[in-house]
Amino acid sequence: MKVLRIISLGVLGLVFLASLLADVVAPAPYSKQYREAPNAPPSRQFPLGTDELGRDRFSRLLYGSRVSLLLAPAAALLSTLGAAVIGGTAGYWGKWWERMAVTLTDLFLSLPWLFLLLTVRALLPLNVSPLASVVVTFSLLGLLGWASSARVVRAGARSLRSSDFVLQARAGGCLKRRIFFVQILPNLKPVLSAQFWISVPAFILAEANLGLLGLGVAEPLPSWGNLLRELENYSAVRSNPWLLAPLFLLVAVVSCFQILLSGEESFQ
Amino acid sequence: MWMNRLAKHLLRILIVVLLGGFLGATLVRLAPGFGVDERELDARLSEGSIQALRKARENERHLWHFYTRFLANLCRGDLGTSRSLGRPVAELLSDRLPVTFRSVGSGLIIAWSLGLALALPAAGLKSSAYEVFSTVLSGVFLCLPAAVLALLFLFIDGPSPLAIGLVVFPRVFRYVRNVLLDARALPHIITAKAKGIGGFRVLWWHILPMAVPQILALAGVSVSLAFGASIPVEVICDSPGIGQLAWQAALGRDLPLLVNLTILVTVITLTANLSSDLAISAFGAEQL
Numbered sequence: 064m065k066v067l068r069i070i071s072l073g074v075l076g077l078v079f080l081a082s083l084l085a086d087v088v089a090p091a092p093y094s095k096q097y098r099e100a101p102n103a104p105p106s107r108q109f110p111l112g113t114d115e116l117g118r119d120r121f122s123r124l125l126y127g128s129r130v131s132l133l134l135a136p137a138a139a140l141l142s143t144l145g146a147a148v149i150g151g152t153a154g155y156w157g158k159w160w161e162r163m164a165v166t167l168t169d170l171f172l173s174l175p176w177l178f179l180l181l182t183v184r185a186l187l188p189l190n191v192s193p194l195a196s197v198v199v200t201f202s203l204l205g206l207l208g209w210a211s212s213a214r215v216v217r218a219g220a221r222s223l224r225s226s227d228f229v230l231q232a233r234a235g236g237c238l239k240r241r242i243f244f245v246q247i248l249p250n251l252k253p254v255l256s257a258q259f260w261i262s263v264p265a266f267i268l269a270e271a272n273l274g275l276l277g278l279g280v281a282e283p284l285p286s287w288g289n290l291l292r293e294l295e296n297y298s299a300v301r302s303n304p305w306l307l308a309p310l311f312l313l314v315a316v317v318s319c320f321q322i323l324l325s326g327e328e329s330f331q
Numbered sequence: 332m333w334m335n336r337l338a339k340h341l342l343r344i345l346i347v348v349l350l351g352g353f354l355g356a357t358l359v360r361l362a363p364g365f366g367v368d369e370r371e372l373d374a375r376l377s378e379g380s381i382q383a384l385r386k387a388r389e390n391e392r393h394l395w396h397f398y399t400r401f402l403a404n405l406c407r408g409d410l411g412t413s414r415s416l417g418r419p420v421a422e423l424l425s426d427r428l429p430v431t432f433r434s435v436g437s438g439l440i441i442a443w444s445l446g447l448a449l450a451l452p453a454a455g456l457k458s459s460a461y462e463v464f465s466t467v468l469s470g471v472f473l474c475l476p477a478a479v480l481a482l483l484f485l486f487i488d489g490p491s492p493l494a495i496g497l498v499v500f501p502r503v504f505r506y507v508r509n510v511l512l513d514a515r516a517l518p519h520i521i522t523a524k525a526k527g528i529g530g531f532r533v534l535w536w537h538i539l540p541m542a543v544p545q546i547l548a549l550a551g552v553s554v555s556l557a558f559g560a561s562i563p564v565e566v567i568c569d570s571p572g573i574g575q576l577a578w579q580a581a582l583g584r585d586l587p588l589l590v591n592l593t594i595l596v597t598v599i600t601l602t603a604n605l606s607s608d609l610a611i612s613a614f615g616a617e618q619l
Contacts, residue, residue, distance in 0.1 A: 173555075182586070184581060271476040278582075
């Protein structure tokens with residue numbers, strides 16, 4: 064298992080690095096069209112061929128990986144921060160604030176995630192600029208995905224509330240706010256970190272689902288979600304199996320996350 | 332005790348519906364383009380007629396009036412009219428809901444059958460080969476987006492409920508397996524095994540009764556997961572259920588329809604949670 068984890072870490076590191084260095088590694092910019100070579104098969108110039116608009120698939124895959132791999136952790140950070148604020152304060156402050164936070168958390172957990180996401184996404188214009196669509200998609204994922212983490216964080220904060228060192232700090236006249244920031248939050252770090260890493264693959268998959276439904280990142284900016292839309296053409300996939308490359312990369316990355324998280328309870 | 336629990340849950344469902352309704356009404360009210368009436372662009376209308384149209388919508392401008400009217404209509408079973416499809420929402424739901432109920436129901440049966448069939452031997456057997464096999468099998472489905480699974484089923488002309496089942500199954504399997512393995516490590520189970528009681532008997536008489544309440548708790552959550560999976564599956568497999576309707580509403584920016592759909596699925600999820608909670612009580616979880 065340890066070897067598997069090391070391999071997973073290596074694969075993740077490699078994919079992260081390649082996507083970060085997309086400007087250097089990619090043979091072409093993601094939106095550059097080679098109009099003389101649409102739907103070209105893999106070659107030395109185009110390692111994964113070109114799409115129907117003549118754009119290099121390999122370059123788009125690298126840039127798409129960058130979008131998905133950088134912004135999914137950003138969304139996870141947003142949701143973990145939300146969980147820390149709502150769950151942490153609810154668990155520590157207790158009383159009416161805790162009841163309110165629990166009701167809000169239960170409300171969010173009762174609302175089916177994808178339905179809620181579609182509803183909020185529908186509020187915003189569909190023809191937004193590519194950059195805005197990236198921000199909208201991942202912000203929504205981050206802002207709507209905090210509830211399950213908040214529940215775990217609240218449980219952690221509740222148990223810390225009655226711990227000896229917190230009681231001692233309170234007896235010493237330490238302010239509640241100071242205890243929260245100095246004593247409670249640092250001790251919640253392992254819980255928050257676990258919730259962060261659990262959220263990352265979940266957000267990668269959510270973006271892929273939204274992208275395939277046409278509600279994710281807008282073209283021409285690539286992401287794993289909109290790259291997977293090429294799979295909708297079955298006859299093309301059968302004759303051009305390299306179209307499966309984004310799917311293989313997505314599955315490999317999410318699998319690596321799952322292997323690294325295998326010690327954690329990852330039921331979301 | 333039972334009545335108290337039931338009343339508490341029903342109250343919770345009511346609060347969630349009221350809160351969800353209010354949030355939904357706020358979304359609809361604040362959506363760009365709200366209150367714009369295409370009829371005002373009709374050049375044949377006089378200024379007086381345009382003013383009359385505007386006056387008729389005056390009440391909708393105040394959020395509170397809008398919400399109370401929304402609630403009053405909801406109580407009468409009037410869910411409004413879909414903007415994008417031009418049909419009453421209640422009519423659309425009655426057409427589409429049975430399709431989703433069938434596919435989600437079948438998907439859940441498949442998910443639970445597969446999940447339990449794989450997890451029970453994992454708790455009984457101590458075979459590392461089986462452990463690797465079951466973990467890899469569930470891991471593959473856990474790493475695939477629901478929409479990709481749906482595409483796969485579209486290509487092989489497979490039944491769409493099976494795609495929903497395969498989205499939910501790995502979660503069921505992993506959770507049930509973990510619960511069973513935790514129960515297997517309890518001291519009285521170890522003692523029972525040390526005394527030579529057979530593996531099947533230990534599983535059936537000692538491990539399962541300990542694990543059933545926790546497994547039942549998952550039942551409600553799995554309903555929510557299955558409804559979530561129904562959106563990409565119904566869209567891609569062209570199955571005319573409420574998942575496809577929600578997608579069409581999102582593309583058409585039909586918020587009244589989306590809000591009603593979200594509230595409806597929330598009520599179904601809460602009812603499923605209530606049922607699983609009552610089942611746990613019936614099983615005597617509190618005594619355990």
